[in-house]
Amino acid sequence: MFTYRIVFLFILFTFVKEHYYASSEQTNFQKKIHKILAEHGLTEDDELLSVAPEQSILSSVTNQNHGVAPRPKEVQNWPQGKLPHSGEISGVSINRVGQPVIFHRGPRTFNDWSFNETNDFRFINEGPIDIDTVLTLDPKTGNVLSGWGSGFFYLPHGITIDHEGNTWLTDVAMHQVFKFSPGASRPSMTFGQKFQHGPGVRKLCMPTSVAVAHNGDIFIADGYCNSRVLKYDYRGELIRIFPQPWEFLSLQIPHSLTLMEQYDLLCIADRENMRVICVKAELNGYDTSSQMTSLNIQQPDLGRVFAIAAHGNYIYAINGPTSQMIPVQGFTLNPLTESIIDHWDSFAQKMWMPHDIAITEDGRELYIVSITPSRILKFTMENVTRKSGH
Numbered sequence: 001m002f003t004y005r006i007v008f009l010f011i012l013f014t015f016v017k018e019h020y021y022a023s024s025e026q027t028n029f030q031k032k033i034h035k036i037l038a039e040h041g042l043t044e045d046d047e048l049l050s051v052a053p054e055q056s057i058l059s060s061v062t063n064q065n066h067g068v069a070p071r072p073k074e075v076q077n078w079p080q081g082k083l084p085h086s087g088e089i090s091g092v093s094i095n096r097v098g099q100p101v102i103f104h105r106g107p108r109t110f111n112d113w114s115f116n117e118t119n120d121f122r123f124i125n126e127g128p129i130d131i132d133t134v135l136t137l138d139p140k141t142g143n144v145l146s147g148w149g150s151g152f153f154y155l156p157h158g159i160t161i162d163h164e165g166n167t168w169l170t171d172v173a174m175h176q177v178f179k180f181s182p183g184a185s186r187p188s189m190t191f192g193q194k195f196q197h198g199p200g201v202r203k204l205c206m207p208t209s210v211a212v213a214h215n216g217d218i219f220i221a222d223g224y225c226n227s228r229v230l231k232y233d234y235r236g237e238l239i240r241i242f243p244q245p246w247e248f249l250s251l252q253i254p255h256s257l258t259l260m261e262q263y264d265l266l267c268i269a270d271r272e273n274m275r276v277i278c279v280k281a282e283l284n285g286y287d288t289s290s291q292m293t294s295l296n297i298q299q300p301d302l303g304r305v306f307a308i309a310a311h312g313n314y315i316y317a318i319n320g321p322t323s324q325m326i327p328v329q330g331f332t333l334n335p336l337t338e339s340i341i342d343h344w345d346s347f348a349q350k351m352w353m354p355h356d357i358a359i360t361e362d363g364r365e366l367y368i369v370s371i372t373p374s375r376i377l378k379f380t381m382e383n384v385t386r387k388s389g390h
């Protein structure tokens with residue numbers, strides 16, 4: 001246990017160092033790490049570095065896929081052309097006809113200067129992004145089929161297309177979440193107040209992601225500063241906030257949401273806690289019999305989980321820059337056994353900061369978009385055959 005703890009602390013320490021160079025999307029993390037180190041009576045200069053393991057426990061983590069979960073395999077030479085006008089691609093979702101739809105920032109970037117110390121966006125006077133921020137792509141060629149969303153958004157983040165074809169978009173600068181009905185140019189629902197943030201229930205603070213259940217329940221990950229998830233009914237009436245104090249659950253930048261409705265689970269990429277946590281979604285109303293225990297996937301090589309997408313019994317996840325010991329890669333998770341069952345890393349050389357992931361409803365195709373470089377990769381899902389022998 002002691003060794004494990006030291007290795008864990010080492011990972012945290014390395015993270016702090018690396019994070020300094022990473023284009024960080026939040027500010028106080030270093031202080032928090034120092035506090036954790038201090039609580040263990042350690043400083044950065046302590047023997048942590050000397051325990052840097054040649055053969056760390058990370059290398060002993062093995063895949064347990066056993067040929068069950070399909071594995072994403074990258075489609076080469078896709079997209080065939082270059083995406084026009086796309087800046088940092090922060091989000092991807094799949095529309096009702098299986099086409100990938102991306103949400104991007106055009107000429108704008110999200111960096112340490114984007115917000116002041118009180119989480120207010122500094123560049124309101126530059127106006128909204130004046131090019132189409134939502135682009136629908138041809139799944140075969142990757143060519144842009146259509147675009148919309150110019151003159152509205154300031155700093156795009158998450159995109160979710162629900163089962164009715166509504167598009168849900170989050171803007172971290174506006175501190176708002178919008179629902180656009182198919183073909184609409186104005187939102188039919190708005191959550192939060194424009195450029196106003198706060199901890200109360202009428203305001204959001206840099207919201208990141210949305211999930212919508214088939215019964216219409218809406219989940220909003222709120223986000224970089226409030227670190228909570230809000231649940232609304234289909235009319236937008238607030239039903240619940242995760243977590244409640246008595247649930248002993250603390251989130252630190254919930255960055256991506258996915259539902260596993262067959263298990264009544266809402267899964268959250270709890271980014272800075274370096275884990276995926278699944279809680280009862282309570283889609284059939286408040287369930288008094290349900291124990292509020294959560295499922296928790298947290299292993300040393302998972303790192304900062306940026307995005308998750310569920311299909312069938314599995315969750316496909318990507319991490320982002322964490323430390324040199326923790327490669328940027330793709331993971332297949334089994335939330336029911338709280339484990340990583342597969343690693344697939346063919347995109348690591350191409351994406352320094354992947355940011356979102358989406359899988360088609362039939363589970364045959366998967367897409368990953370990245371901030372740096374501005375890129376989208378397509379994968380097809382391959383059956384994994386169990387290797388005989390070693």
Ligand SMILES: *[C@@H]1O[C@H](CO)[C@@H](O)[C@H](O)[C@H]1NC(C)=O
Pocket residue numbers: 116117118119120
């Ligand atoms: C951040 O910007 C807002 C809006 O301009 C301002 O009201 C607030 O005082 C600023 N905070 C700091 C710490 O400068």
Ligand SMILES: *[C@@H]1O[C@H](CO)[C@@H](O)[C@H](O)[C@H]1NC(C)=O
Pocket residue numbers: 381382383
């Ligand atoms: C994978 O296996 C399933 C079930 O055996 C089959 O339906 C599917 O077509 C296979 N997919 C591929 C890409 O071979």
